[in-house]
Amino acid sequence: xxxxxxxxxxxxxxxxxxxxxxxxxxxxxxxxxxxxxxxxxxxxxxxxxxxxxxxxxxxxxxxxxxxxxxxxxxxxxxxxxxxxxxxxxxxxxxxxxxxxxxxxxxxxxxxxxxxxxxxxxxxxxxxxxxxxxxxxxxxxxxxxxxxxxxxxxxxxxxxxxxxxxxxxxxxxxxxxxxxxxxxxxxxxxxxxxxxxxxxxxxxxxxxxxxxxxxxxxxxxxxxxxxxxxxxxxxxxxxxxxxxxxxxxxxxxxxxxxxxxxxxxxxxxxxxxxxxxxxxxxxxxxxxxxxxxxxxxxxxxx
Amino acid sequence: xxxxxxxxxxxxxxxxxxxxxxxxxxxxxxxxxxxxxxxxxxxxxxxxxxxxxxxxxxxxxxxxxxxxxxxxxxxxxxxxxxxxxxxxxxxxxxxxxxxxxxxxxxxxxxxxxxxxxxxxxxxxxxxxxxxxxxxxxxxxxxxxxxxxxxxxxxxxxxxxxxxxxxxxxxxxxxxxxxxxxxxxxxxxxxxxxxxxx
Amino acid sequence: xxxxxxxxxxxxxxxxxxxxxxxxxxxxxxxxxxxxxxxxxxxxxxxxxxxxxxxxxxxxxxxxxxxxxxxxxxxxxxxxxxxxxxxxxxxxxxxxxxxxxxxxxxxxxxxxxxxxxxxxxxxxxxxxxxxxxxxxxxxxxxxxxxxxxxxxxxxxxxxxxxxxxxxxxxxxxxxxxxxxxxxxxxxxxxxxxxxxxxxxxxxxxxxxxxxxxxxxxxxxxxxxxxxxxxxxxxxxxxxxxxxxxxxxxxxxxxxxxxxxxxxxxxxxxxxxxxxxxxxxxxxxxxxxxxxxxxxxxxxxxxxxxxxxxxxxxxxxxxxxxxxxxxxxxxxxxxxxxxxxxxxxxxxxxxxxxxxxxxxxxxxxxxxxxxxxxxxxxxxxxxxxxxxxxxxxxxxxxxxxxxxxxxxxxxxxxxxxxxxxxxxxxxxxxxxxx
Numbered sequence: 001x002x003x004x005x006x007x008x009x010x011x012x013x014x015x016x017x018x019x020x021x022x023x024x025x026x027x028x029x030x031x032x033x034x035x036x037x038x039x040x041x042x043x044x045x046x047x048x049x050x051x052x053x054x055x056x057x058x059x060x061x062x063x064x065x066x067x068x069x070x071x072x073x074x075x076x077x078x079x080x081x082x083x084x085x086x087x088x089x090x091x092x093x094x095x096x097x098x099x100x101x102x103x104x105x106x107x108x109x110x111x112x113x114x115x116x117x118x119x120x121x122x123x124x125x126x127x128x129x130x131x132x133x134x135x136x137x138x139x140x141x142x143x144x145x146x147x148x149x150x151x152x153x154x155x156x157x158x159x160x161x162x163x164x165x166x167x168x169x170x171x172x173x174x175x176x177x178x179x180x181x182x183x184x185x186x187x188x189x190x191x192x193x194x195x196x197x198x199x200x201x202x203x204x205x206x207x208x209x210x211x212x213x214x215x216x217x218x219x220x221x222x223x224x225x226x227x228x229x230x231x232x233x234x235x236x237x238x239x240x241x242x243x244x245x246x247x248x249x250x251x252x253x254x255x256x257x258x259x260x261x262x263x264x265x266x267x268x269x270x271x272x273x274x275x276x277x278x279x280x281x282x283x284x285x286x287x288x289x290x291x292x293x294x295x296x297x298x299x300x301x
Numbered sequence: 302x303x304x305x306x307x308x309x310x311x312x313x314x315x316x317x318x319x320x321x322x323x324x325x326x327x328x329x330x331x332x333x334x335x336x337x338x339x340x341x342x343x344x345x346x347x348x349x350x351x352x353x354x355x356x357x358x359x360x361x362x363x364x365x366x367x368x369x370x371x372x373x374x375x376x377x378x379x380x381x382x383x384x385x386x387x388x389x390x391x392x393x394x395x396x397x398x399x400x401x402x403x404x405x406x407x408x409x410x411x412x413x414x415x416x417x418x419x420x421x422x423x424x425x426x427x428x429x430x431x432x433x434x435x436x437x438x439x440x441x442x443x444x445x446x447x448x449x450x451x452x453x454x455x456x457x458x459x460x461x462x463x464x465x466x467x468x469x470x471x472x473x474x475x476x477x478x479x480x481x482x483x484x485x486x487x488x489x490x491x492x493x494x495x496x497x498x
Numbered sequence: 499x500x501x502x503x504x505x506x507x508x509x510x511x512x513x514x515x516x517x518x519x520x521x522x523x524x525x526x527x528x529x530x531x532x533x534x535x536x537x538x539x540x541x542x543x544x545x546x547x548x549x550x551x552x553x554x555x556x557x558x559x560x561x562x563x564x565x566x567x568x569x570x571x572x573x574x575x576x577x578x579x580x581x582x583x584x585x586x587x588x589x590x591x592x593x594x595x596x597x598x599x600x601x602x603x604x605x606x607x608x609x610x611x612x613x614x615x616x617x618x619x620x621x622x623x624x625x626x627x628x629x630x631x632x633x634x635x636x637x638x639x640x641x642x643x644x645x646x647x648x649x650x651x652x653x654x655x656x657x658x659x660x661x662x663x664x665x666x667x668x669x670x671x672x673x674x675x676x677x678x679x680x681x682x683x684x685x686x687x688x689x690x691x692x693x694x695x696x697x698x699x700x701x702x703x704x705x706x707x708x709x710x711x712x713x714x715x716x717x718x719x720x721x722x723x724x725x726x727x728x729x730x731x732x733x734x735x736x737x738x739x740x741x742x743x744x745x746x747x748x749x750x751x752x753x754x755x756x757x758x759x760x761x762x763x764x765x766x767x768x769x770x771x772x773x774x775x776x777x778x779x780x781x782x783x784x785x786x787x788x789x790x791x792x793x794x795x796x797x798x799x800x801x802x803x804x805x806x807x808x809x810x811x812x813x814x815x816x817x818x819x820x821x822x823x824x825x826x827x828x829x830x831x832x833x834x835x836x837x838x839x840x841x842x843x844x845x846x847x848x849x850x851x852x853x854x855x856x857x858x859x860x861x862x863x864x865x866x867x868x869x870x871x872x873x874x875x876x877x878x879x880x881x882x883x884x885x886x887x888x889x890x891x892x893x894x895x896x897x898x899x900x901x902x903x904x905x906x907x908x909x910x911x912x913x914x915x916x917x918x919x920x921x922x923x924x925x926x927x928x929x930x931x
Contacts, residue, residue: 015510017532017534018510018557018927019534019554019555019556019557019560019927020509020510020556020557020558020927021554021556021557021560021650021651022557023557024557024558024650025557025650025651027606027632027635027636028632028635028636028639028649029636030636032629032632032633032636033629036629045506045507045510046507046509046606046610047507047610047628047632048507048610048614048626048628052504052506053504053506053511054504076532077531078511079504079511109539109551109554110534112539113533113534113535113539114535145554145651146557146650146651199844199846200656200658200659200661200843200844201588201658201659201660201661201662201663201842201843201844202663202843203663203665222648227643227647227648227649228636228639228640228642228643228648228649229640229643230640230643230644230671231643231644231647231648232647232648233647233648233652233653233654234647235647236644236645236646236647236654236661236662236663236664237654237661237662237663237843238646238647238652238653238654238661238662241550241653249547249550249551251543251544251547252544252547253544253546253547253549253550254544254546254547254549254656255544255546258450259439259440259441259442259443259444259450260436260439260440260442260443260448260450260451260452260453260456261452261453261454262436262439262440262453264440264444272437272440273373273433273434273437276433276436276437277429277430277433280424280425280429280432280433280436281424281425281426281429283424283425284423284424284425284426285424295665297839297840
């Protein structure tokens with residue numbers, strides 16, 4: 001008879017071309033010990049687990065949940081073994097395959113390390129032609145540079161509970177990627193009334209018009225499920241760089257691309273004509289409250 | 302006899318008002334003048350427009366929508382930016398020729414009686430359909446590489462200021478030739494000023 | 499005979515090739531087999547894009563890379579005749595988040611790497627509790643995120659300052675996270691109050707009556723004789739300008755000035771396997787960098803005492819890192835108390851497209867000096883060069899001129915050598931970037 005312990009899904013975390021950012025981001029999960037307890041961790045890059053990498057790279061074991069972090073490079077070896085072989089071996093029997101981060105999902109930052117051959121495990125940017133194509137039904141993409149710990153937490157919890165994770169056409173869980181990064185941003189009112197920020201380092205104003213913010217065009221719940229439980233890029237005045245999307249990293253990241261002052265990209269699904277009409281009218285009104293400082297620190301006598 | 306719809310009556314008032322404003326001037330024209338011209342009672346007129354100021358604002362919106370629709374139709378055509386410039390200018394001059402009261406109203410009433418349009422018609426509100434289409438025109442022109450990237454209002458001012466000036470000269474009967482005659486050269490000038498360098 | 503050992507849990511992998519003679523390491527070389535080409539990814543991009551790209555060099559110390567980048571950019575502005583003077587507020591916030599990342603790093607290294615490895619080596623009662631390290635690190639990351647929006651991979655430092663505009667509530671929340679972290683450190687690691695720990699002046703002060711993770715660690719290091727093993731050149735270097743340490747080159751305890759122009763790199767020596775690493779040298783000599791170097795340069799009594807007794811042994815290296823956690827927690831608290839939120843977060847700077855110049859940014863990363871050298875032409879990166887602290891510590895050279903780690907492993911058993919290797923806190927992804 002199997003003990004309860006034996007029934008835990010076996011989890012394996014492999015790495016392609018990576019910075020380890022997803023590994024470290026995941027360690028920030030508030031309920032990490034409880035979650036890890038639901039799995040038998042065969043290998044995790046930042047922490048001792050059941051097996052050494054020597055054992056893992058021998059490709060004699062199998063796993064139930066395979067997590068892959070980093071861009072896929074067909075020529076890469078780890079411990080002298082082609083990652084290509086290791087990935088194929090473990091993917092063949094894994095019930096769930098999770099791409100952790102934008103590199104593993106679409107190629108991301110480290111597609112640029114060798115752009116002609118590197119890709120994600122299922123997608124090469126938007127094109128679905130990655131090395132694990134035949135396993136596509138079992139692949140969940142958790143894009144983000146890095147992944148948000150709660151996104152991985154949600155996915156692994158659903159898997160541990162035997163619940164189905166519904167995904168979008170880019171294989172990202174709809175619960176995590178239906179929101180835009182814009183949703184919940186503390187600067188929303190400035191966006192509505194088209195009040196640009198007067199530069200970086202201000203609580204006030206929207207970063208969409210000049211500073212390059214991609215939040216209204218980016219599927220991510222960064223402003224719904226906060227980072228490190230406390231904040232997000234846009235809340236502290238850094239533009240969203242669209243790191244969950246297949247075209248990350250774009251260029252000229254701190255500047256909004258405009259054509260004759262008209263933003264090249266407008267909020268997702270909004271026709272540009274409608275956007276310009278709305279924006280032009282909203283700009284007409286000068287809302288005094290939104291033009292000044294949000295907080296007046298002058299003391300009253 | 303078919304019943305005249307409320308919308309048609311409204312449009313009737315708009316054309317009559319435009320004509321009167323351009324013939325007699327905005328301040329001199331009264332509501333009874335307009336009512337008389339469309340053949341309705343003053344009381345009935347107020348069912349359509351609560352005041353002369355409200356009518357004035359509706360007129361701007363009406364013209365802006367008319368212009369916006371015309372430019373949109375040009376924007377949607379599969380032609381080069383250079384050709385679009387020519388088409389917009391033709392359309393505009395044509396309108397100045399055939400419906401001078403519209404352009405007159407826009408230039409003489411809207412732009413010179415800002416106090417009337419302060420409340421509810423400020424900024425982009427009443428001219429938005431027209432300006433939005435011009436934004437689309439410039440945006441597309443830069444996006445496809447025909448026009449050089451610059452501030453919107455710098456480009457908009459160059460384009461519309463030029464046309465407004467020509468129509469003004471035409472209205473003042475200073476132009477020796479009909480507007481039509483200038484289309485080609487003006488299109489060239491505008492395109493040369495805006496094109497990618 | 500040469501034997502290969504795969505090293506894991508060092509932010510990627512490395513191989514150490516041991517030449518063992520009479521059960522002792524006669525010589526060892528180190529191979530870093532992976533390469534991403536961060537420098538070429540940066541070239542040709544808008545210089546400001548480096549603020550987004552370079553943190554992605556490393557998942558555990560990306561914030562230090564961000565700060566090195568922003569310093570390099572600001573140096574380029576200065577060299578182009580547009581000197582940038584930061585507000586004190588921006589300086590302090592940057593320093594604060596940099597320190598919190600360092601603390602995050604040290605906690606992970608302590609609980610995920612050093613304690614488990616030492617436990618294996620000594621069969622001691624040291625308990626493996628890696629998740630304690632992860633928890634403490636996540637508290638430090640929270641404090642960073644209040645100002646930086648997120649950790650890892652924030653890009654909140656920009657030429658002229660920081661993008662955040664914190665309120666007093668933000669400062670208070672950061673203070674609460676620090677207080678929670680301090681109390682965690684006292685309760686779970688030290689077994690005594692932080693103040694008391696920081697008042698230690700001698701290795702003897704580690705209270706043997708109280709049993710805590712730290713006293714057990716100290717004891718186990720002695721049991722493993724690590725106070726007499728793992729000695730390198732007894733030469734240290736600190737290069738990043740910060741208020742928490744002094745820029746200096748130390749030969750034993752004698753301090754000298756430092757000029758970054760003497761830093762050079764040479765291709766690592768790795769006869770068995772292809773490596774992508776370059777060794778970093780100062781005036782053609784190998785130095786040790788990191789917490790021990792930083793603590794030595796400010797002549798902290800406890801570290802001086804340690805050094806007098808045990809020199810630059812593995813013991814000193816480990817304990818200095820542990821001590822730095824306490825020292826930095828205290829310093830971080832002080833920094834927060836002195837932030838004036840009414841000052842500007844960012845000062846106006848010229849458009850980057852007008853800048854054509856080179857710039858050098860140096861910071862103290864968790865493992866020591868991190869150098870970013872940028873060359874910009876009309877705002878576009880022409881050349882980018884990164885030198886990381888692991889390149890100083892974990893170079894791989896020939897037997898005639900061994901690097902710090904090579905000399906530290908020499909003459910010990912292979913098992914000891916593997917532990918000593920990790921006392922330097924190796925970062926593989928940074929090394930080859």
